[in-house]
Amino acid sequence: MSYCVGLRLNKGLVFMSDTRTNAGVDNVSMFKKMFTWERPGERVITLLTAGNLATTQAVVSLLEERSKAPGDRDPDIMAVPSMFQVAKLVGETLTEVIGSRGTSGQKADSPFAASLIVGGQIQGGEPRLFLVYPEGNFIEASGDTRFFQIGETKYGKPIIIRAYNPDMSFEDAIKLLLVSFDSTIRANISVDLPIDWQIYESGSLHIGRSARVERDDPYFQHISNEWGTALQRAFESLPKFEFKP
Amino acid sequence: MSYCVGLRLNKGLVFMSDTRTNAGVDNVSMFKKMFTWERPGERVITLLTAGNLATTQAVVSLLEERSKAPGDRDPDIMAVPSMFQVAKLVGETLTEVIGSRGTSGQKADSPFAASLIVGGQIQGGEPRLFLVYPEGNFIEASGDTRFFQIGETKYGKPIIIRAYNPDMSFEDAIKLLLVSFDSTIRANISVDLPIDWQIYESGSLHIGRSARVERDDPYFQHISNEWGTALQRAFESLPKFEFKP
Known part of the structure; x- marks a missing residue:
């Protein structure tokens, strides 16, 4: 598993991802799950990945390769005109990768599924955030649901539900996500430090600040x-339960 | 889904379960998932159920029926000599029920699986708490792991990990589980009020206090x-995150 969150704020976007991957419990390793494409002043696109590592690596490699082969007839993540088209391209690439594994050769017990979060801004449009399903279709974060989680999402959800606020600062959003990641890491061994984060400031069209939080980060x-x-303390501050006489 | 928790305290046992069952989203109903067998002064046994409702109802009915047919050669939950034997009997009954559905007639898309928590005390033994897996085998709550959850367990786990303490009072344990249930109910529509709870005081060999928490419970x-x-408030009390200059 993995744990990744994309958050839409009024000020922009915040992304956070862990780095643990495992096949069973005896094949545990560390892979970055956050990928960014940038043409300063024109577009910034960030992708978070969870699920089968071979699938997500192939998706990222294909997107990367095609963005560097301008003569190719395949669509190019650096050329499509809108974030909607970016999400569509990412979904189609995911479908292509999973489909290419489906019918021949060794069969696997587990599906090659992956979920992706993609967000960013292209000149002329607003910052947008999408969740791409394993089937390749996708939804956008809007008024009522302004964050997406993929991977091991449940442990860290209650605190986001309670403390998220679209007006919050980037600093508070990072603090909130670190708490959400900490709750997840304490409850589930398939999610672990280091954690990568990145922010994107609305309208900047440049990659914002980013960093890796290591295990010994004070x-x-x-x-x-x-x-x-x-x-x-919060628990103790709640009114006491009393048995009815 | 469902959500049930069994907690071992130094003072005794605490059980809590929701009442929502659903087959898809258009067949939602309310069923009690907590069952108790008592012979005052000799034994108290409480069972919590999650999973396929036909399976869990059949398990409870078989346990119930056999406890009322003393001539029957099947083991009787009111007669077995220890809580270990109770857990074994519950596991065997679960295996029997799932096995009887396996091979003939209409096939279902989803398995008939169920997970169970069983706890209580029989005269001459200590209070014990077990988690019975869908396969019929089981584990006991002991020193390091003193609570079990079944059903939709993840949302409500972080607060139990952080606030549980084996020395806590029954009142605090109920308050803690209500918070854990509230976090789950807010995040997941397959778990809902009313909530049933019951306590068992070590050595009492009588059913302890119990109640149903309705939706309008103040x-x-x-x-x-x-x-x-x-x-x-807890979130705000944490030190602020600051970007490194």
Whole structure:
């Protein structure tokens, strides 16, 4: 599994992903799951991946390769005119990759499925955020649902539901996602540090700040320890339950 | 889905279960998932069920029927000598029910699987708590893992991990589980109120207090509202994230 979140704020977009991949429990390794295409001043596109690693790597490689072969008749992520077309292209590439594995050769027990989050901005359009399903179709984050999670999503969802607010600052959004990742990492061994994050500021058309949070990152360790105490305090602050006489 | 939790405290056992069952989204109904067998002063056994409703109802009916047919050669949940034997009997009954559906007649798309939590005390033994897998085998809650969840377990796990403490009072344990259920209910429509709870006090050999928490229960509503605020306060109390210059 993996855990990735894409968040739409009024100020822009925030992306965060873990780096753990595993096939069973004895084949555990570390892979980056965040990929960015940028033409400064014109477009910034960020992709987060969860699911079968061979599938997601093939999708990223195909998108990458085709963006560097301008004569190719396949569509190019650096040339399509809108974020909607980007999401469509990513979905089609995913379908192509999964389809090419389906019918011949060794069969696998588990499907080659993957889920993707893709977001960014292309000149002339607004910043947009999409969730691409394993089937290649996709939905967009809008008014009511302004964040997407893929991979091991459940442990870290309650805190996002309660504390997310579209007006929040980039700093608060990163703090919120670190708490959500910490809850997930504590409950599930298939998600782990290091964590990558990146922000995109609306209208900038440049990659925003980004960083990798390592296991010994003092801020993350502090958040992780403090959150336990803060949760317990929050729990204690709730009115006591009393048996009815 | 369902959501049920069994918690082992130093003072005894706490059980909580929701009541929602659904087949798809257009066949939603309400069924109790908590069942108790008691012979006051001699044994108290509580069973929580999640999974295929036909399977869990058949398991409960068989256990019930056999406890009322003393001449029957099948083992009787009211007669077996230990909680270990109770867990074994429950597991065998589950295997029997699932096995009887396996080979003839209409095939279903989804398996008839179910998971069960069974706990209680029989005179001469300690209170014990077991998780019975769909395959019929089972594990016991012990030193390191003192609670079991079945059904839609992930949303409500982080708060239990952070706030559970074996020394806590029954009242605090019920409050903790209500918070865990509230987080789950807010994130997932397959779990819903009303919620049933029951406690068992070590050594009492009588069913402890129990109740049903309805949708309009003022304490639950209060907890549910306050928890959002408390979580936000907890989140705000964490040190601010700052971009490195």
